[in-house]
Amino acid sequence: MKEKSTSVHPPTLRDVAEAAGVHAGTASRALNPETRRLVNSDTARRVLRAAEALGYQPNPIARSLKTAKSRTVGLVIPDLTNPLFPPIVRGIEDVLSPAGYSALIVNTDNDPERERAQVNSLRSRQVEGLIVATARLDHQLLRQLHEQGLKMVLVNRRTLGVDIPFITPDDAAGVELAVRHLADLGHKRIAHLAGPQSTSTGTIRLQAYETAIHTLGLEEDPALIVPCDYWNEEEGARALRELLDSGTAFTAVVAGNDLIALGCYDVFNERSLSCPTQISVVGFNDMPFLDKLKPPLTSVGVPHHQIGVEAARMLLESISEPDRPARSVLLPLNLVVRGSTAPPS
Amino acid sequence: MKEKSTSVHPPTLRDVAEAAGVHAGTASRALNPETRRLVNSDTARRVLRAAEALGYQPNPIARSLKTAKSRTVGLVIPDLTNPLFPPIVRGIEDVLSPAGYSALIVNTDNDPERERAQVNSLRSRQVEGLIVATARLDHQLLRQLHEQGLKMVLVNRRTLGVDIPFITPDDAAGVELAVRHLADLGHKRIAHLAGPQSTSTGTIRLQAYETAIHTLGLEEDPALIVPCDYWNEEEGARALRELLDSGTAFTAVVAGNDLIALGCYDVFNERSLSCPTQISVVGFNDMPFLDKLKPPLTSVGVPHHQIGVEAARMLLESISEPDRPARSVLLPLNLVVRGSTAPPS
DNA sequence: CCTTTGGTTGCAATCGTTTGTGAGAACATA
DNA sequence: TATGTTCTCACAAACGATTGCAACCAAAGG
DSSP states (O other): OOSOSSOOSOOOHHHHHHHHTSOHHHHHHHHSTTTGGGSOHHHHHHHHHHHHHHTOOOOHHHHHHHHOOOOEEEEEESOTTSTTHHHHHHHHHHHHGGGTOEEEEEEOTTOHHHHHHHHHHHHHTTOSEEEESOOOSSOHHHHHHHHTTOOEEEESOOOSSSOOOEEEEOHHHHHHHHHHHHHHHTOOSEEEEEOOTTSHHHHHHHHHHHHHHHHTTOOOOGGGEEEOSSSSHHHHHHHHHHHHHTTOOOSEEEESSHHHHHHHHHHHHHTTOOTTTTOEEEEEEOOTTGGGBSSOOEEEEOOHHHHHHHHHHHHHHHHHOSSSOOOOEEEOOEEEOOTTOOOOO | OOSOSSOOSOOOHHHHHHHHTSOHHHHHHHHSTTTGGGSOHHHHHHHHHHHHHHTOOOOHHHHHHHHOOOOEEEEEESOTTSTTHHHHHHHHHHHHGGGTOEEEEEEOTTOHHHHHHHHHHHHHTTOSEEEESOOOSSOHHHHHHHHTTOOEEEESOOOSSSOOOEEEEOHHHHHHHHHHHHHHHTOOSEEEEEOOTTSHHHHHHHHHHHHHHHHTTOOOOGGGEEEOSSSSHHHHHHHHHHHHHTTOOOSEEEESSHHHHHHHHHHHHHTTOOTTTTOEEEEEEOOTTGGGBSSOOEEEEOOHHHHHHHHHHHHHHHHHOSSSOOOOEEEOOEEEOOTTOOOOO
């Protein structure tokens, strides 16, 4: 008549063991498929049955303490509110969850200080790896973490000089798609509102723009390139105004991403320019609801969900097989043609 | 010459204790501000210094195991991809994170089975509470969890017959705002494309529509009300088509939410109807980029971030002071007038 | 000088698992 | 009968923190 009876606490391994008339250690082995062969199949059955009956759920915290595995990964993104990220996050969780892993999400707001703090908090929570969407070309923190042996996968962007696997869209191919589409429509002077050159995405897309312009034999003019400091509408608007004010002639613009393209829309309204009649625009990312705009924005479609899926898979892989050299992957893109692009008038 | 020397593992409490020349228990007390007064301030200082020097980070897993507190809460939402949720999630994390808590996010896709499974997984990870955005009016699972004493806060929606605190926008006031705006413009026959009547949001908004119509002396006609089965564009489009096909006269529609309103836009294109000249529309939620639509959608603005903030605060409160009866809160709304509403022609 | 008091600190148990080690039984072999 | 083998399983020591308890010491009071 110990103190058992009506314990309100969830059943523990000991409870199961007791119910099955075995030692806790044996119960543990019986419950774990990996080690089940070490126990008599009869007793294993008995343990399983007892566990079932008691509604036993192993305590992951105790397990983690012993095994030093948290079954948790960290997810470092600039801002969840950016429509780019939710689909990636979903993709990640769709892989993690069936594998028994969970993701801890932190937002850095692109603040290196905050990023450092958040990553520390993740590490103190014993994450087994990180999926990072905030990579900059020269990224001190990532370099450090990598040297400390922390498992990481980069999404959407990469970093230089450090051998961390990344999953990104094939940005260069995407830009090539966009430029070629405009060229096919007959545009000769195509501008590029480039993303921040501190990010791989920004520089790669810019380079791709330049080579596409070159190989297609279009007009090459440095004045056609205006870089943005951030990936947002304000900067997109500012850049387009700058371009217009410079007097440089152009009939189409390849925006660094959709938000920059949206900034262009604002300027079109401001200055009563008509799109696509006077200026064609193509965005990048194909974020939701672009088809509801007037005109609907032509954009390069990025498989965000897929990026998340691949990243999660890769991270899990590199956790379970630490030696296997992780490979980076470039995901194929497709151009979604809508109403914002037309032949020049 | 034990096996100490260059241990690569992160320093443990024992390491700190050893470095400070005290027992682990003392070190523990010295490190914890709550119990620090139990140890001599000199030795406390020494311990602190040693911890600092070693870069000691307490292992939250070990701590959790002992204290049975995980410093983790679960976040149950239908789909992170719905633009409604990211701002709420940010709000939640902005409160949780400084408090030393983390959020585990799960998506249910509105599937009760999946919801049950996800919640189980959260519980097995020892979450201290749940923030739930998937409440239905009659929600068996929530009722059970509540009876089992699990701490919960509902966001955006509520449930009936169970006393769980909720944080929602003041839906009724919002609809009143919308209807009054249309009435002020001169509309007499205002339709309502209602949200799912299985959700509190759907029913409350519908009721508010009815009473607003009544008190403002506008035309009351059951034919003006068409319910949607889901909160999405397809249903919005379907409902508007149904309304149009029924031949019922109307000059404006109050949509259950923005997605339903977007569905209306599709039908406008389909049938070459002009908004707002022929039909005015107002949405609900004021999700991002509505100002980029043509016409820009008039919508009821909801303080999503604030909802998240309040919800997280409330949950933390009910965790730290289990007795304090948690109160629900209704957050004030504001109407954002844009181009989709105009006087009837 | 003995006791009391209060402030500090060490000891050891505990949280719920996992896992190395060895004991016992059953059986086969010599 | 003695000696191995092979299966099973129980024991107990971890993992890294927290915490009730007891011990110790110095100062104070009688």
